[in-house]
Each structure stands twice: as C-alpha cells, then as structure tokens.
Amino acid sequence: PxxxxxxxxxxxxxxxxxxxxxxxxxxxxxxxxxxxxxxxxxxxxxxxxxxxxDAYWSVKALRPGSGVVATDVCVPISRLADCVTETEEDLKRLNLLSPIVGHVGDGNFHCSLVCDVDDAEEMARGEDFM
Known part of the structure; x- marks a missing residue:
C-alpha cells in the first residue's frame, strides 16, 4: 500500500x-x-x-519528467524526530514534494526533492530548501 x-x-x-x-x-x-x-x-x-x-525509482515516478535531488541529513539521534518534523514543515511551507527515506538508527535520513527543472520559481524554492 x-x-x-x-x-x-x-x-x-x-x-x-x-x-x-x-x-x-x-x-x-x-x-x-x-x-x-x-x-x-x-x-x-x-x-x-x-x-x-527501489525508493529512488518510486520517487521519480511521482512526477515523470521532473528532476530528483537527494539530500543527506545526519543529526544526533536525540534530535532526529525534531529534525524530521522541522523538515516536513519546511517542505509544506515551501510547497515542495519530497518523500523522506532514511536509515534512522544512525540519525541519518534523505529527502528526495522532486522539482520541475523548467519551473524557475519551483527550482528557487528547492534551492531555498537545500
């Protein structure tokens, strides 16, 4: 599902x-x-x-033709939940699509930012997020 x-x-x-x-x-x-x-x-x-x-390919299929940029975030485990929550809030505020995948046992997660590379305004929001 x-x-x-x-x-x-x-x-x-x-x-x-x-x-x-x-x-x-x-x-x-x-x-x-x-x-x-x-x-x-x-x-x-x-x-x-x-x-x-297969996470990358699933993300790529969300918006065919768009670009995907993967980020790498690593924080102390004691701050992980706060960081993921703040990241989700940033994505919502900037109106960006970015599933989050991680191997969080070591405090590490990845955003897979999906942007229309031909949309300058969306790319600027993506830069802002990064």
Whole structure:
C-alpha cells in the first residue's frame, strides 16, 4: 500500500529477536502503526528491503519528467524526530514534494526533492530548501 513504511532489523538469538519483535509490535500499535509483519527467512527479508532499494525509482515516478535531488541529513539521534518534523514543515511551507527515506538508527535520513527543472520559481524554492 502507498503508506509510510518502517523497516527494522533485529539482531540476537532467536528468542531475543522474537522478544524484540513482540515489543516493537506493541509499541507500533500504540502509536497507530498498522500491518506489522516480521520474518526470519532470508528471501522474505530481501523482498522487504527491495522496497527501500527501489525508493529512488518510486520517487521519480511521482512526477515523470521532473528532476530528483537527494539530500543527506545526519543529526544526533536525540534530535532526529525534531529534525524530521522541522523538515516536513519546511517542505509544506515551501510547497515542495519530497518523500523522506532514511536509515534512522544512525540519525541519518534523505529527502528526495522532486522539482520541475523548467519551473524557475519551483527550482528557487528547492534551492531555498537545500
């Protein structure tokens, strides 16, 4: 489904991974997360991670013919939620399309700014955002 997607990897013994998955499912559910699934099969994990690896092409398909510029933002994990929230507010204020993808366990995320390269005003807003 076309909804935000959160992928996680848990590491440890089989029992530890099961416990971490159970705890995360409960936390995600409390926060409004839907459709939690997990797997230990390598082929299933590969399929799930393919969505992350195909993110650029999904973004590019949002506005055929537009350009996509990827940003790289890294902040201390303690500031990550604030930074993502502020970034979303900036995008809304500037009326820009930019899905956010990240490997946030290390405080890192990417905006994929989608702009019509022939629209000088939109490009200026994109420059402002950058």
């Amino acid at each position: 076309e909804t935000p997607l959160l992928l996680l990897e848990f590491h440890g013994s089989e029992a530890e991974v099961a416990e971490q998955s159970k705890n995360f499912k409960e936390i995600a559910s409390e926060c409004g997360g839907l459709g939690f699934t997990w797997t230990t099969r390598p082929e299933d994990r590969t399929k799930l991670w393919q969505a992350r690896h």
